[in-house]
Amino acid sequence: MLQEIEPTPRADLDGKIFVLVHGGGHGAWAFERLIPLLVQEGHQVVARDLPGHGLGAQLPRAYSNRPLSPQDFAGEPSPVAHVTLADYRDQVVATINRLAERMPDREVILLGHSMAGLVLNAVGEAVPDLVGRLVYLSAWMTANGTAFTDYMPAPELATGLIPSVLLADPAAVGALRMDFRTSDPEYRARVKAAFAADVEDDNWDAISNLLTPDTPFGPLTERVTVTSDRWGRIPRTYICCTDDHALPLAAQHRFIAEADSHTPANPTDVRTLTTSHSPFASAPDQLAKTLLHL
Template sequence: MTAQTDRSRVLLLHGLWHGSWCWSEVTAGLAAAGRAVQAVDMAGHGLRAPRPACLSRRPFDPADIATEPSPVRDVDLEQAGDLLVSQMAALGGGAPVTVVAHSMGGAVLTRAAQLAPELVAHAVYLTAYMPASEVPALAYVQMPENEGELMGSMLRADPATVGALRLDLASADPAYRERLREALYGDVDPAVAEAAMGLISPTPRPASRSARRR
C-alpha cells in the first residue's frame, strides 16, 4: 500500500445487509472535522439491492421467502472488489484513500487492496473479516470461535437455494424482530434500531471463494 499522510480522503464501507446509510453520523462527524469522506454501497447492497418480489407481493405468502431466487444471487466477491476499486479511484481522483470497512466489508476491502494497492493509503478493519489470501471469508464464519453467533437463526431460506442470506424483513412477529434487533443492534437505542431494520436489505451470500494473491 502507498504511504500517505493522515489527511487522505476517507471511504466508508458497510457490512452485510446494510448500505451507505448506516454511516450517516460518522460521515457527519468526519466532515465536521474537515475530512473529505464518502460512504458507498457495496455491490448487491443498499441502492444496488433490488428486493425479492415476495416481500411486497399481496397476498403475502411466507413460503415464498424460502424459495424465491434472490435478484442479487449472482453478485460475487470479484464484482464487489471491482466496484470498490472504482469507488476508491473516484473518491481519490487516482490518489490513495483511507478505507474503513465493517464486518464482511473487510473481505471486499482485502480483495480491492489486492487489485489496486496503489489506491489504498490505509486499510482499517472495524470489527471486520480480514481473510488471509487463499482463505475464503465463509471459512471464518464456520470456525468454532464463531459458535453461538445470532444471525444464523434469523435466516429464513437456505442460502444455497435462493443465493442469498435472506431475513424475513416483512415479519410482524415481535419475537423475531426482537431477536433481529439484538443480533444487529444490541447496543443501539430501540427506536433507532427499529428504523434501521426498515432499511436493511436482502444480501448476497458471503463469497465462498477466497481473495487471491496477485
C-alpha cells in the same frame, strides 16, 4: 449512490479521504451519523452503495407480500444472486482510482464493516499503492485462500446469532435472507440482538426499514488471495466490537491472529469499542474518535 461532502478549509492542510464500505443488507446510508463527524475535522468522506445493496437492491417478490408467506420467502431465488465479489471490488477500486486522479496528495483510508472485510481484502490486493490504511470494523478479515463460508463451522463463531435468523438455504436461493420487517416479536428480538443490541428501539425501527433482506451469497463463497507483498504491505487497523453477537469477539481475534501470522512484519493495529455489531448507529462519536486517532 455516491455521497461526497466537500471538506472544510482545514482539509487543505492535513485532511484525509475516508472511503466507507457498508456491510451486508445495508447501504451508504449506514454512515449518515459518522460522516459529519469526520467532515467537521477536515476530512473528505465517500460512501457508496455496493452492487445489489441500498438504492441498487432488488427485493424478493415474496418480501413485499404481507402477510409474508414463509414457504414462498424461503424458496424464491434471490434477484441479487448474480452479484460477485469482483463486482464489489471493481466498484470500490473505480472509486479510489477517481479520487487518486483528483486528489493525488490525499491519503485514502478504506474502512469496511462486517462482510465488507472481504471487499477490503480484494481491493487491498488489487491497488495497494492507492490505499494508505485498511480499517476493518468488526469485519471478516479472512485469511489468504479462505472464504467467509469457511469460517461458519469454526468454534469461534459458535455463539454467533446470524444462523438463527436466516430464513432460507443460502445455497438454494443465492443469498443470506432475513426478514427485517417482520411483526413476529420473537424473531425481531433475535435480529436486533444479533446486529444492534445497543441501538435504541426507536432508532432500530427506522434502521430495520432500510435494511434489505438479501445479501448475495456468491461473494461469501469466494476464496480471496491476499499476498504479503501487496495487501500485506498496507497498514491495517482492526476495530473490535466487544459486544458483537453477529461476529463474536473470538472470531475477530482469530482474524487478527491469522493476518499477523501472514504478515509478521506488518502487524495489525487493534482498537476496541464496547458496542454491538453496529457502532456507526449506536456509538458514532466513539467510532469517529477512534478513526480520528489512527
